[in-house]
Amino acid sequence: MADDLAVQLVDGLNATYGVHPGHRAAHAKGVLCSGTFTPTPAAAALSRAPHLAGPAVRTHVRFSNGSGNPDVADAVRDARGMAIKMYLDGGATTDIVALSIPVFFSRTPADLVAFNAARRPDPATGGPDMARVGAFLAEHPETVPAVTAAVTHPIPASYATLEYHALHTFGFVDDADRLRYARYHLRPTAGPAYLSDADAAGCAPNYLAEELAERLGRGPVGFGLELVLASPGDPIDDPTAQWPDGRERVVIGRVDVVALAHDREVGDDVLVFDPTRVPDGITLSNDAILRARPEAYSVSVARRTSTAPTV
Ligand code: HEM
Secondary structure (H helix, E strand, O other): OOOHHHHHHHHHHHHHHOOOOOOOOOOOOEEEEEEEEEEOHHHHHHOOOHHHOOOOEEEEEEEEEOOOOOOOOOOOOOOEEEEEEEEOHHHOEEEEEEEOOOOOOOOOHHHHHHHHHHHOEOOOOOOEOHHHHHHHHHHOHHHHHHHHHHHOOOEEOOHHHOOEEOOOOEEEEOOOOOEEEEEEEEEEOOOOOEEOHHHHHOOOOOHHHHHHHHHHHHOOEEEEEEEEEOOOOOOOOOOOOOOOOOOOEEEEEEEEEEEEOOOOOOOOOOEOOOOOOOOOOEEEOOOHHHHHHHHHHHHHHHHHOOOOOEO
């Protein structure tokens, strides 16, 4: 039975984006791909997690638009998502779920429910009530950086040319039980590339999926997976807080997206990405947003299908 807050979180998304049977309550439009993850030697020095020791593991990667409306046009200013599922020995999986903005909107699930209520479209205009949003932001200055990043988000040339950030902090535990806190970032091998407003105006509604299919036809799409290590005093439980520049950065692996995949988005095989699914060698911080996600995602899965979530 889902907890009340998880239901409120998904109700809030449904009220903002509408109810779209069969689709995710957020990130409804996306492209599923298959690929690999290959760790660097530096990864095993930071954590004893099995996929960080090598060899390469199989992955699914889903790129998505942030909206819960599956019919949203691609050329909009909004966060995009990149979710990675790594398949480990013995049938286990571990997930990294990231957004193309550098911080999250809220520190707590209750604040997120209130933010979603404040930005809900006004039935009279179909757009947000700017006075209501402004009043919320005045009371919640910690929400301003994420809102600014979303509304000024560049229109991507490709899902393959964005940087993605997993936003929460995780603990990385090595063979000697040494714990270091860090945040994941994904850097596109192709480098960042965006569209001008004029170019974006001429784009087809589904150009991001079409471009990705065409790009994969020419070869794999790569991302470097990096960890930025916390310095003493950096907030580790607050996804709205950016850390100062200059923190130690370690490249821990490479994600190669190889082909489009359809195998896990059809029939009864319900694919769900859950960032709290971590193996020995990685720990969760006490970030209240991170902790709220599995239950909210389960509510979304239950609503989009009658099947229980699988790994
Ligand atoms: C309490 C806070 C959050 C709530 C309530 C929430 C809600 C949701 C829901 C309902 C889904 C659809 C799940 C499904 O049906 O499989 C989703 C997907 C997603 N969320 Fe969140 N989310 C939260 C925080 C975050 C954060 C902090 C990030 C990034 C670090 C994030 C990134 C994503 C991405 C990339 C997807 C798409 C995953 C896929 O492709 O299946 N979310 N979110």
